[in-house]
Amino acid sequence: MHGDNRFSALTALTCLLSAAHAFYIPGWSIKSFRPTEPIPLFYNKIYSDQTQLQYAYAELPFVCPPAGRRHASFTSGTSITLNLGEVLRGDRIVVSDYELAMGEDQELRYLCSRTIDAEGLQTARDLVREKYVVEWIVDNLPGATSFVTTDKSRKYYAAGFKLGYEDVDLHTGTSRLFLNNHVTLVLRHRRAPGRDGERGKRVIVGFEVYPKSIETGNRNATTGLPFDLEHVDDGFELELPANVTAPDETARSLTIPYTYSVYFREDDKVEWGNRWDMYFVDQEDNQNIHWLAIFNSLVICGLLTAVVAVIFARTIRGDIIGYKEGGLEEGRKKALPKKSRKVRSALPSPSLGSDKGSSGLLEKLDDADADLSSDDEVEDVTGWKLVHGDVFRPPAHGTLLAPLVGCGTQLVFMAAGLILLSCIGVLNPSFRGGFVSVGAALFVFAGVFSGYFSARVFRTFGGQNWRRNVVVTGTLVPGLLFATIFILNLFVWAHASSTAIPFGTLVGIVALWLAVQLPLVYVGSWYGYTMVGAWEHPVKASPVPRAVPVGGWLRGGRVQTVLIAGLVPFAVIFIELLFVFKSLWLDKSGYYYVFGFLAVVSSILIVTVVEVTVVATYLQLCSENYHWWWQSFFVGGGSAVWIFAYTAWYYATRLHIVGFANGLLFFAYSFLACLVYGLLTGTIGFLAAYAFVRRIYA
Incomplete structure (x- = not known):
């Protein structure tokens, strides 16, 4: 699939800095329509919970391609400028040929007929068999399939509608594949607030799509319209005509007619600012589970707090007071x-x-x-x-630990900013791709913090060549992520998926990395290394290193310590992770929206990581093992191992992903996410352990 020109290197930075037009804070930036005013309908993409590959809907070989028709201020086939997050999530938004006018019902309209060959037919069959879902957009709302709760008390939406369906004969086991070639569009609207409402303007508060498959024999041969929408004997089967062996090429092709209906319905029960709530009824119903997750997290964190309090109040403080008196x-x-x-x-x-x-x-x-x-x-x-004479001795490979800590602080700043902006409503579902776009912007501009902390840790370890540390800090983790994503992108390119990152976007990302982030890392490093300098330790290191006693897994700093310590933070967040995984991997909508619960759980997670690292460091020092620098970093990020194991369990028990490429993409991206998470929490653990050690030896 093409689309390399959607996100060029020149517009990479512009899309990050000027993305404000793409989102709204509820109550602001309301789009209202006059009666009979044209409303554009946008094609986006198709996706499935059985695969990680998405495709641009307008580029499918069996759908009606935009014909370039002029509709008021827009032309069909025009590609919409996308921000970085939209490109990375596989969006490809194009103006369609569907003609909608505010308040005007259209009982039945003909769109086009598309003739496809055997190859196009096989593509359609494969996509229907893999249960792909279509996403269209009207007024920034995704077309939704409407459902009713089990008690029939409430209606809720699921983003997207089915491309087709498979009918399996229970007696013979044979299956037939049908394509949905008719859609009924229902747009719910209400009076616009303020002066626009006084002028008779309306706002859209709901966009529902009801697909249907209608056979060719039930249509007028001249107009292509169905004779009857209510009574359809059979659907449109994806199968070549019976005379496929004939030499005539027309006999080896299949013509698909597309039609649609449009209905506008007034709905005063839904406010414009709350129109997205229908997509999150399922998340609202699970609030009790979210509260259970918070209660579980508080219990674990409370027990750890008691342990840390005992260590400080009785053990350490008692020793010091006893010797002083x-x-x-x-x-x-x-x-x-x-x-x-x-x-x-x-x-x-x-x-x-x-x-x-x-x-x-x-x-x-x-x-x-x-x-x-x-x-x-x-x-x-x-x-x-x-x-105490060895506890502040610089660790082995400290020149590697310093850049990791610097990149970790960069991630901490990015994560804190994203959660804060999400909680106050700046990042919301209407800001399509906003979470990734803003996250990338925060990560780039947080390079100054990365450089600052990396340089100070580097100088504390006795490093001399701080410019070399700048290069390592600015390229180690971002370079690893970029290289991995680039290699994975080759697999996606091979499948012509819209999830493939266009070449122009890759160039833009590299430009942001080398032209913006790296200079900011340099500025932060210069200030941290030359202006502020190293942290002063309360105790100097002895000339001769003390031998670490042999025996005991705490003394050896083995993997068991990291795994056992990492299990505790994982226990804090594993319930909330179910909802995050469901949004990312199962629904594929990305509409996770309970950021209030996520913020609370994240805060408890940070406290837990700090306390676990402090306890593990204290026990390690009590076993006369002073090699705590790397150990504290690994203990802080130890829960990433359990999260990756959790994703493997989720893949095996909850997902329906098939194929080698899809499995590779799932585990590769999961590994990268766990790596970033481990770097973030590892940095928090390292800084907490460093503050703890300075405190008890001061």
Whole structure:
């Protein structure tokens, strides 16, 4: 499918900065229509829950292509300028030939007849068999299939309508495929608010589509219109005529007639600002489950808070106060024959302590060490107190950890901005593709935060070449994401899907990356490295590294620590993830709209990640393992492993995706999402652990 010119490199930045026209905040930017005023109907795309491949509806070989007709201020076949989010979600919006006029019912109208060959017929059959759904748009509302709740008390919408259907004979097992070649369009409207309403203008509050399959024999041969819409004996079967073996080419083709009906119905029960609520009745019915998710999250977070409070209030604070008040005399005990520790071997010399004067516990330990003989033994000086000379020693591969932390802060800023804008209503379903577009803009402009934090961590680890760190920070994670998406895009291109990112869009993304984000990373890094500098530690690192005791999975910093610690944050969010997955993978609509619940669960998740990382770091230091830098990062992002396993379970039990390419796309994009999530929460865990360690050793 073509469409490479929809999103050029020149318009990439413009679409991000000027996307405000594409959305509304309820109560603002209302579009009203005069009586008999033409209303454009837009083709968009088709999608299915059995595949990750979407296709532009106007480019399908068996539908009526726009003929270039002029309708008031628009011409059929004209492509609508799309923002970055719309392009990435596979939208391809084109003005159609359907003629709609406000308030004018049209009982039956002929659109066109499309003749297709055997190849086009096979394409239609495959798409119907895979249960594809069509998305049209009127006044920024997707055409919806109307349903009624089980108790018949409320009506709700599901975006899209069926392309066709399959009829299976239960006795013989044979199946017949039918194409919906007639649609009844119902547009619900009401009086426009304010002065427009006084002038007789109307606003659209609902767009319903009722498809029907009508056989060719039930039509007038001259006009192409059906004789009777109510009593249809058989549908339009996707099958070549019986004389397909004839040499005449017309016998090897199939002609599909398309017709439509339009009805306008007044509906004063729905306000214009609430017209999207019909699409979210299902989410409203699940509010009890959302509250259950929040309650589950609060219980887990509360238990962790109690554990952290015990660590701070009783264990650590008690140790420090005990040494401040009684020194080491009260803690000196009789030595055990084979398990004693020499004071001078357990404590560093005063010269390795803080150079900022008295800092409490550690200085008292050093003073006591000077007064005791080399044969005195102390049993109470163990655990986290023993590694204070090594706890701030720069980690191995710190030049890699610093850019990861920088990119993580960039993601934290982006996620916080998206959730905030969603909660206040700026990002809403009417802003089609807005979540991705605004997210990309926030990510690009948050490069300054990425550079700042990366540079400060880099200098804290003793790094010298900060410009090299700028290049690594600005290209490591974005480059990995871009390279992976580009490779996956080749598979989508091979299937001519509208989900394929056009070449112009790829060039635009690279331009945003290299021309905007990378300079911002440089500015942030320059300020963080040269103007602010490194964080000062309360304790200097000793010249000789202390050996980490062998034995115990906490001491070794093994994978078990990350998996066990990551299970707790996953338990906080796994219920809410069901709704996110349903919106992204099952419904394919992308209309997840309970951002209030998501914000609460996300806040609890952050608190949980902080507390889990603090507890894991404390236990690790108590086991005399001071290699906590990388461990805290991996512990913070450990729940990403469980989320990826959760997506595999969801794929196997809930989805109906078939085919190697579709499975590859699902798992590849799921892996990227989990990688981004792990980087975000890992950064939060790292910063929390760093603040905790500085606090207890200060």
